[in-house]
Amino acid sequence: MEHNRPLKKIQEGKTYLYILDDADRIYDSSVFYNPRMVINRDLTLLMIESIVELDKNSLTYVDPLAGTGIRSFRIMNELSSDTFDHIYISDKNPKAVEIIKENSIDYKETEKIVITRAEAFVQISQLMNEKKFPDIIDLDPFGSPIEFFEVSIRALRRKQGYLFATATDTQVLCGRYSEACFRIYNAHPTRYHLCHEVALRILIYNVLISAGRLGLAIHPIIRINHAHFLRVKLKIIE
Numbered sequence: 001m002e003h004n005r006p007l008k009k010i011q012e013g014k015t016y017l018y019i020l021d022d023a024d025r026i027y028d029s030s031v032f033y034n035p036r037m038v039i040n041r042d043l044t045l046l047m048i049e050s051i052v053e054l055d056k057n058s059l060t061y062v063d064p065l066a067g068t069g070i071r072s073f074r075i076m077n078e079l080s081s082d083t084f085d086h087i088y089i090s091d092k093n094p095k096a097v098e099i100i101k102e103n104s105i106d107y108k109e110t111e112k113i114v115i116t117r118a119e120a121f122v123q124i125s126q127l128m129n130e131k132k133f134p135d136i137i138d139l140d141p142f143g144s145p146i147e148f149f150e151v152s153i154r155a156l157r158r159k160q161g162y163l164f165a166t167a168t169d170t171q172v173l174c175g176r177y178s179e180a181c182f183r184i185y186n187a188h189p190t191r192y193h194l195c196h197e198v199a200l201r202i203l204i205y206n207v208l209i210s211a212g213r214l215g216l217a218i219h220p221i222i223r224i225n226h227a228h229f230l231r232v233k234l235k236i237i238e
Helices: 035-054 070-078 094-104 120-129 146-159 178-185 195-213
Strands: 007-012 015-020 059-063 084-091 113-117 136-139 162-167 217-226 229-237
Touching (some): 007 035, 015 070, 035 136, 035 162, 035 229, 059 120, 070 084, 084 094, 120 146, 136 146, 146 195, 195 229
Parallel strands (some): 084 113
Antiparallel strands (some): 007 015, 217 229
């Protein structure tokens, strides 16, 4: 890869990737990469493999908050090439999009990769407008994913697809900031015993409410609490 910016080559799983090396701490880079979330991305691979095994192949996957794009590149590199029809990778940060495009050069099946600079809401809405309905939308924001639930469910309803969502605002969901939890999630958390279990149920409840507004239901498949994040996998159903 030719470049004129400070880059650093990293390995995660079986995948190598260039990230910006423009800060003393990796967490302060202008394109965010969090090595502590490797287990989250490991789980993504397992979750997708289970869909392929039990449900469908040739998936359309949307990664609308991609950052460095590491999640999508691991999917392309570590899963079978038959797994996906298209992978849509987007981020609102122009520097992130530049890095994603440069890293994509190393992949053979570039016709399957669509890279866009866009807000997550805009990217998902645009796919619907173009009648490109996804099988999986994967939300991994900084903080709460709740603002993207309804537009994601609208996009997934055509294929009864899957919503993956990560929440890192665990202090809110686990009761340290209970007023913020009520404001954002319309729920009262518990701070002590079983707080993480309650937090996961609050997260799933909000997906259910968003689906219900559209006359749809959800089937929760996986819910996980680990370290500083919550992760859920749900199927959207009629």
